[in-house]
Amino acid sequence: SSGTHRQSPPLPSGQRNRTEGYVVPPFEPSSSSPSSIEVGHLSIRYAALSRRGRDPDHPDKPNQDCYGAHHGDDFCPATTTTTTTTTAAPDDDEECTTTTTAGPSSAFFAVYDGHGPRGEECSHFARERLPPLLTAEIERHRLRFGRVANVDEVHASLHEAHVECNEELRSSRINDSQSGTTCVGVYIHGNEGKITVSNVGDSRIVLGTMTTDNGSKEPTIQAIPLSRDHTPHRADEASRCRNAGARILSFGQIDPSTRDDDEDEDVEDPPRVWSKRGNYPGTAFTRSLGDSVAETLGVTAEPEMLTLPVSKNERLLVLASDGVYDVVSNDEVVDICFKFRGDPMRACEELIGKSHREWLLNDDCDEDEANYDDMTCLVVYFDHAEQGEEEDVSEERPDTAGDAESPSREPRQGKRVRQKTLVNLEGMTEKEQGEGGEEGGGTVEK
Numbered sequence: 178s179s180g181t182h183r184q185s186p187p188l189p190s191g192q193r194n195r196t197e198g199y200v201v202p203p204f205e206p207s208s209s210s211p212s213s214i215e216v217g218h219l220s221i222r223y224a225a226l227s228r229r230g231r232d233p234d235h236p237d238k239p240n241q242d243c244y245g246a247h248h249g250d251d252f253c254p255a256t257t258t259t260t261t262t263t264t265a266a267p268d269d270d271e272e273c274t275t276t277t278t279a280g281p282s283s284a285f286f287a288v289y290d291g292h293g294p295r296g297e298e299c300s301h302f303a304r305e306r307l308p309p310l311l312t313a314e315i316e317r318h319r320l321r322f323g324r325v326a327n328v329d330e331v332h333a334s335l336h337e338a339h340v341e342c343n344e345e346l347r348s349s350r351i352n353d354s355q356s357g358t359t360c361v362g363v364y365i366h367g368n369e370g371k372i373t374v375s376n377v378g379d380s381r382i383v384l385g386t387m388t389t390d391n392g393s394k395e396p397t398i399q400a401i402p403l404s405r406d407h408t409p410h411r412a413d414e415a416s417r418c419r420n421a422g423a424r425i426l427s428f429g430q431i432d433p434s435t436r437d438d439d440e441d442e443d444v445e446d447p448p449r450v451w452s453k454r455g456n457y458p459g460t461a462f463t464r465s466l467g468d469s470v471a472e473t474l475g476v477t478a479e480p481e482m483l484t485l486p487v488s489k490n491e492r493l494l495v496l497a498s499d500g501v502y503d504v505v506s507n508d509e510v511v512d513i514c515f516k517f518r519g520d521p522m523r524a525c526e527e528l529i530g531k532s533h534r535e536w537l538l539n540d541d542c543d544e545d546e547a548n549y550d551d552m553t554c555l556v557v558y559f560d561h562a563e564q565g566e567e568e569d570v571s572e573e574r575p576d577t578a579g580d581a582e583s584p585s586r587e588p589r590q591g592k593r594v595r596q597k598t599l600v601n602l603e604g605m606t607e608k609e610q611g612e613g614g615e616e617g618g619g620t621v622e623k
Contacts, residue, residue, distance in 0.1 A: 210522075211224040211520070212246070214284070215281075216281055216284045216365045217283070217365075218367055218368060218370055219365065219367045219559060220560040220561075222557075222558040222560060223555065223556060223557045224555075225553070225555040226522070226526060226528075227244060227529075231544075231547050231548060231549050241290065241292060241297040242288070242500070243289050244286075244304070244496075244555045245285070245286070246284070248283070248284035252281070252284065252311075253315055281367065282325065282367040282368045284365040284367070285308055285362060285364050286362060286555055286557055287363075287496065287555075288360075288361050289303050289304050289358045289380075290359040291358040292358065292465075293357060294352075294355065295351050295356035296356050299346060299358040302345075302351060303342055303346070303358050303466050306345055306346075311335060311338040311364075314333070315331065317334075318334060328371065328373065332373065332482050335373065336479060336482070339360070339466065342466055354470050356467055356468065357471075359380045360377045360378065360480075361377075361382050361404055362374070362382075363494060366484075371486050372484065372494070373483070374482060376405070377464045377478060377480045379461070380404075380497065380502075381507075382404045383402050383494070384401045384403050384491060385400060385492050398492065398512065400507040402507055403494075404481070404483075406462075406499075407462055408462055408463060409447070409448035409449065409450060418450050420475065422453055424451040424452070429446045431459075432456075449461050450474055450476060452474060463476055464476060464477050465478065492518070493518065495528075496554065496555045497552075497555070499550065500550035500551050500552035500553065501528065501554055505528070505531055505535055513531060514556050518558055521558060525555075532552045533549070
């Protein structure tokens, strides 16, 4: 955060102020009604769906995922589309000027994946606070320069909003020592025909674009990841955490006896962030909002961002938590959503249904014995004018987030994905409680 203190926008009506903490709002329905909106020059349809995961040891576990779609009066109300037309009056002696203010010229969509004992509170806190903080930052740039924020200013606003949201969460009554949330979002620059992706954590956003790069004569939909997962699999992320004093080790490396807990040796055991003082916090991600213990070890709330234009080849965006992308590949996700592009909610239902079935196949069990993650997706469609059978695919797409088969976290062939909500290592926990105190007592559930 910058050195100059700026008063944060108020909490929603009926909520406590930031010094008194935050009250989690009632949980919303697990789906959003499909919506069609005009954002500047872009016509958009979207829908979202969330399904609670399952843990046989905790049958009443809450859904720690949530999502947000922000546009219109509740998001950047000053950035509306204004058109001014000047025509000659009938007597030709004076001009007649007409100004029309239409809908919003910007929007923000995001998926949040909470983790840890207070994960659902953290994800809902971020969903409620990040958009108004972003609005305040963008408005500050508008007032300073007398115009709509440009791309660089949107990047600065997103960065500042994430950092401030993290600071507010830290000062709230939510205990975020071992809890937090991911956040993958997309800011729509409607008038400029661009999008800016922001990402903190291991949720993901993937673009579906029409292309002939696969050698086919007919255009086909191609999946392009626009975010890179923040995990210790990435050398740059692991290096930052090591420089902050962390150890990067898997559960099996920390305690080889835990390997006996898995009947199948092919279960994935990802690298995690550990303190040198003890076996905590054990996060499988390297960026998040919250997680105050992990923050001392290099886990940061600063987002990675990417801006790119939306041509008529770009058809859809899929924002989803790792409960989806852990078991369904980028290509499959985009193919499903493109197939059901006429019905955004049906696309969400098919994608979440596919993810659920993959979790059951992953563990080779039925629902009564299943252990799977929360699953959330938000699908955004771009409806281009005069969109016909012929597609212009001449424009090359940028190399945005690396190849889909990079270590971002495509499901690994021959490896079963371990559910991220893991049973704590009881032996290590008991040993470390005395050494690490309250902060060292346990492994974060993620």
